[in-house]
Amino acid sequence: MEFDISLWAIIGFTFAAYAVVGNDALQTLGTFILSNGRLHWSVLFAFAAIILVAVFTYGWVINGGDPSYGRLANTAKYPVVDIQWYHTLPPLVLLVITRLGIPVSTSFMVLAIFATLDGLTSMTIKSMLGYGLAFVTALVLYLVLTPTLEKFFRRTEHQQHFIGWVLLQWITTAYLWGVWLAQDFANIFVFLPRELTAFESFGAMSIIVVLLAYTFANRGGPVQAVLKSKSNVTDIRSATIIDFTYASLLFFFITLNDIPMSTTWVFLGLIGGREIGMNAMGKTREWQEVARIIFSDAGKLFIGFVISVALAVLLPMLASSMTGGGAEATPLSDVVEESIAPDSGTDETDPQLFR
Numbered sequence: 001m002e003f004d005i006s007l008w009a010i011i012g013f014t015f016a017a018y019a020v021v022g023n024d025a026l027q028t029l030g031t032f033i034l035s036n037g038r039l040h041w042s043v044l045f046a047f048a049a050i051i052l053v054a055v056f057t058y059g060w061v062i063n064g065g066d067p068s069y070g071r072l073a074n075t076a077k078y079p080v081v082d083i084q085w086y087h088t089l090p091p092l093v094l095l096v097i098t099r100l101g102i103p104v105s106t107s108f109m110v111l112a113i114f115a116t117l118d119g120l121t122s123m124t125i126k127s128m129l130g131y132g133l134a135f136v137t138a139l140v141l142y143l144v145l146t147p148t149l150e151k152f153f154r155r156t157e158h159q160q161h162f163i164g165w166v167l168l169q170w171i172t173t174a175y176l177w178g179v180w181l182a183q184d185f186a187n188i189f190v191f192l193p194r195e196l197t198a199f200e201s202f203g204a205m206s207i208i209v210v211l212l213a214y215t216f217a218n219r220g221g222p223v224q225a226v227l228k229s230k231s232n233v234t235d236i237r238s239a240t241i242i243d244f245t246y247a248s249l250l251f252f253f254i255t256l257n258d259i260p261m262s263t264t265w266v267f268l269g270l271i272g273g274r275e276i277g278m279n280a281m282g283k284t285r286e287w288q289e290v291a292r293i294i295f296s297d298a299g300k301l302f303i304g305f306v307i308s309v310a311l312a313v314l315l316p317m318l319a320s321s322m323t324g325g326g327a328e329a330t331p332l333s334d335v336v337e338e339s340i341a342p343d344s345g346t347d348e349t350d351p352q353l354f355r
Contacts, residue, residue, distance in 0.1 A: 008085055142274050175247045
């Protein structure tokens with residue numbers, strides 16, 4: 001199905017681009033921004049912008065005009081639809097939540113309204129696997145690193161800006177930012193055609209770069225408070241280890257399959273496992289405080305998930321009632337409407353839901 005880029009598509013794309021960049025700057029660039037606070041934001045922005053343009057261009061070329069790296073290629077799970085006003089509301093809600101400093105999943109918030117039940121289920125399972133694997137990986141890693149490397153970092157804090165570590169951090173940040181973009185471009189480009197012309201691509205990329213500049217000018221925004229609450233994340237060396245571990249986990253899931261997933265779940269799983277591992281070996285804070293932080297972050301993820309599914313189901317129904325049934329239903333709203341409709345007298349099950 002082909003469709004022109006409508007005004008609603010442009011509005012939805014812009015909302016999604018700003019919300020995704022603003023929210024996920026915490027995960028991908030948060031430690032980079034915090035640990036390089038002595039540098040002007042424009043220097044850090046230029047570095048990130050160059051990588052963004054390179055990753056975008058590469059994906060657009062090798063995927064025949066699709067910068068989402070094939071995450072949306074399965075139209076049975078993520079159908080191409082004509083963008084209506086209600087499609088723009090989930091990224092707008094995400095934008096508001098981001099301004100409140102709440103780290104929710106942009107993948108669920110933006111993609112749920114476009115996904116079929118099968119698509120949402122696949123994305124949920126992969127994201128849960130991502131959280132669990134990241135949690136266990138970080139727990140084991142920091143049980144080893146806390147009494148050794150992290151202890152050394154605390155003793156030699158004045159040495160963290162040694163040129164070797166600075167260079168390693170910037171390389172690691174480039175690695176992380178690149179793999180994250182390849183994973184999360186789908187959350188932005190779901191509003192646009194699956195194949196973009198060079199002109200459309202340049203315009204879309206320009207919008208993202210401008211919004212990225214605004215995010216850097218604000219040093220990551222309110223959501224940075226989530227990262228600042230964690231133990232020892234401003235040391236360049238500690239930040240480098242976090243970023244490399246996170247990037248490697250994302251790279252694993254990128255190569256696993258092309259199903260979209262929540263990178264936020266992976267990130268908070270990593271940070272949660274790290275907090276427990278560090279506290280078990282170094283008692284950086286009271287266990288009640290550690291538990292509060294982890295469950296608070298997990299609770300915010302769950303709230304975001306519930307809101308995203310609710311919006312995906314209810315908004316098309318609301319639009320349909322307002323227009324007398326003229327609005328196009330989304331896959332999830334169709335499923336709900338069929339489940340609450342009067343019994344048609346047949347026991348046949350739609351095989352599409354279980355493919």
